[in-house]
Each structure stands twice: as structure tokens, then as C-alpha cells.
Amino acid sequence: MRVLGVDPGLTRCGLGVVDGGKGRAVRCVAVGVVRTPADAELSRRLLGISDEVESWLDKYRPAAVAVERVFAQHNVRTAMGTAQAGGVVALAAARRNLPVVFHTPSEVKAAVTGSGRADKAQVTGMVMRLLNLEVKPHPADAADALALAICHLWREPMRQRLAEAEARAAEIARVHKARLAAAAKNTGPKKNTGVAR
Amino acid sequence: MRVLGVDPGLTRCGLGVVDGGKGRAVRCVAVGVVRTPADAELSRRLLGISDEVESWLDKYRPAAVAVERVFAQHNVRTAMGTAQAGGVVALAAARRNLPVVFHTPSEVKAAVTGSGRADKAQVTGMVMRLLNLEVKPHPADAADALALAICHLWREPMRQRLAEAEARAAEIARVHKARLAAAAKNTGPKKNTGVAR
Numbered sequence: 233m234r235v236l237g238v239d240p241g242l243t244r245c246g247l248g249v250v251d252g253g254k255g256r257a258v259r260c261v262a263v264g265v266v267r268t269p270a271d272a273e274l275s276r277r278l279l280g281i282s283d284e285v286e287s288w289l290d291k292y293r294p295a296a297v298a299v300e301r302v303f304a305q306h307n308v309r310t311a312m313g314t315a316q317a318g319g320v321v322a323l324a325a326a327r328r329n330l331p332v333v334f335h336t337p338s339e340v341k342a343a344v345t346g347s348g349r350a351d352k353a354q355v356t357g358m359v360m361r362l363l364n365l366e367v368k369p370h371p372a373d374a375a376d377a378l379a380l381a382i383c384h385l386w387r388e389p390m391r392q393r394l395a396e397a398e399a400r401a402a403e404i405a406r407v408h409k410a411r412l413a414a415a416a417k418n419t420g421p422k423k424n425t426g427v428a429r
Numbered sequence: 430m431r432v433l434g435v436d437p438g439l440t441r442c443g444l445g446v447v448d449g450g451k452g453r454a455v456r457c458v459a460v461g462v463v464r465t466p467a468d469a470e471l472s473r474r475l476l477g478i479s480d481e482v483e484s485w486l487d488k489y490r491p492a493a494v495a496v497e498r499v500f501a502q503h504n505v506r507t508a509m510g511t512a513q514a515g516g517v518v519a520l521a522a523a524r525r526n527l528p529v530v531f532h533t534p535s536e537v538k539a540a541v542t543g544s545g546r547a548d549k550a551q552v553t554g555m556v557m558r559l560l561n562l563e564v565k566p567h568p569a570d571a572a573d574a575l576a577l578a579i580c581h582l583w584r585e586p587m588r589q590r591l592a593e594a595e596a597r598a599a600e601i602a603r604v605h606k607a608r609l610a611a612a613a614k615n616t617g618p619k620k621n622t623g624v625a626r
Contacts, residue, residue, distance in 0.1 A: 275523035312512045319513030326472035
């Protein structure tokens, strides 16, 4: 399975394409970064990111897109720009009917390094080892995009199994509730007749 | 000039098209709301909003798009969704080469009611009066979208004049600095010869 990982941002948007093989085998297909000028209009910057992501989707044809989920940042303005960049990436994927999954930074760090609190250098180091890269991906956003793709490849099977298990549990609960309701209906009138002497 | 105002949101995205005439004359062309199901995938919801906004742009052909600027909200998750919805709207406009301007809620309230702290009911009331609407736009997001369009029509000429004045001032400052630098170059050596007796 091929995944496009995206570390969204207006100034730098990291892109990384990774192929997943048997077990934990992963292979780097492409890595890069989209930059948009800080003095350009917001809508123009979003268009620049969207156009570049669309050309990556056309060129590499991934089966899924993994985007970093933004919760909150110190700088609200930056967080909003990051969310907007992530939004246009998700839109481009949806237009091609591709599944888009958002992963939190700590999920990505935990998947790649084993620790949700790993620093940037540790993540980059593990990404280089896992993908057999001789040159450090630059800037860090590019390494983060590769880490996101790896995280998705490794977490997705588990996430799907979990979703299936939850759906089964919900179905069992639904059936059980329906039986209880039916039983209450049947025993209800008897109880009433018992009370009325 | 015709403006599409957008009050972005994933659950409800308000849309309002307003024509501006001479002075402060405004006329309502269309008003509505796009809803996307809360249980749908985020990327699908963004696609639903994008498709609807694109069809409005094609149908009403506005000259500009005014979007509410999100700063921060109590609920970070909601704020991110709002930012993402606003991002795909800005993208749709940029694809059609339309200018997109973001206005803050207090700018909109101040433009329409005269007070940046007006409440929803006051904004809706003034929108109805200004546009001669007999029926209250529902939901509130639809009224907000109309208010955004009106705000844009009334603020834009002033905003452009301000930008032109700032550009002129920057140019004057640049010329003045260049003259000072040239003068310093010419007087510099004289001063030095004066010090060296």
C-alpha cells in the first residue's frame, strides 16, 4: 500500500510518499516540501499548496493520505493557517475518493520512535533508519511527512480491526437491548394483572 | 459590485450574495446554508462545502468573496473545523481568480450595526432592515453571511484607499531614505578629512 503523508503548513508543507510492504517493511518513494510566500494572499497560498498536492496525487497515486492533526499551537494565527492548509489537502484527496486519516503528532512519534514525546531529531533519525536514507530529509517538515506516512501504514490495520470490533460490539449491544425491550413488553402486562387483585 | 459572504462552518456554512449599488444601497440576491452530516468523514464534509460553494460561484458570479476570520473559539476542535471550511472556500475563490478578504466578527458587527459588540439578534435585525427582508434569514449563519457581504461592500473602498495611501507613504519613505544615504555618502568623506588634521 502506498501512502502520502502531509505535514501541513502555509510557509512549508511537507510531503512524503511511502510504500508499505510485508510486516513493517517501508520504502521511500518521494519526499519534498511546498513553500508559499509569506507576503502572498492567504487564498493564493492555499491554491499553491492545493495545486502541488494534486500534482503529487496524480504522479504517485497513493491509496490513502495521512495528515497531521492540529490541536492547538502557541500561535493561534499559525494554527489556523495550518488547519486551512490541512483542509485543502484533505479536500484534494476527497475529490479523488481517497481515504484521509488525521494522526496526532504524538501518535506519529510513538509509531516511529516508540515514544510519544520524542524530539524532532529522534523522529528524523528513525525515519532515516527505517527508510534507509543516506541524506537527512530537509527541512524537518519533509521528515515529518515521511513519519506520518509510516505511522499510517503501521497503525491503519490495527485501527481498522478496532473499528470492526467496535462495530460488532455495538451490534451485540443493540440486539441485547432489543431483546430486553421485548422481554419487558411481554412481562409488563402480566405484572400489571398481578397487581390488580 | 456583487459579493459572496461566507460564514464558514462544518455543520452549517452560511452563504449570502449581496449586490452593492450607489452609496450604501445593498440588495439581497441569494441566501442559504450548506449543512454537512456530523458523522461524515472530515474530508467528505469539506468536499460537500467546496462543491456547494463552487456551484454558488458559478451561478451568482460574485466579484469578490468575504469570509469570516476565525481567531479562537472556546472549542479548539470547532475552531479548526471552521478554519478548514474557510480554507476550502478561499481555495474555490482563488481557483476563479476572485479576491478573498477575511473580516473579523467585530468588523462585521461594527459595519452593519455601528457597534463591534452587537449581539446576533441586532445583526439579524439590521441585515433585515438594510436588505428589506420580510422574513428572518434562518439559521443565524445565513444572516451572518449577508452581514459579511454588506461589511465587505462598505469597507472595501476604504480598505483600498488605505492600502494605496500606505503604499504612497512607503514610497515617500523609501525615496527619503535613499536621499539621506546619498547625502551621507557625499558628506562622509568631508567629515573625515575635517577630523584628520
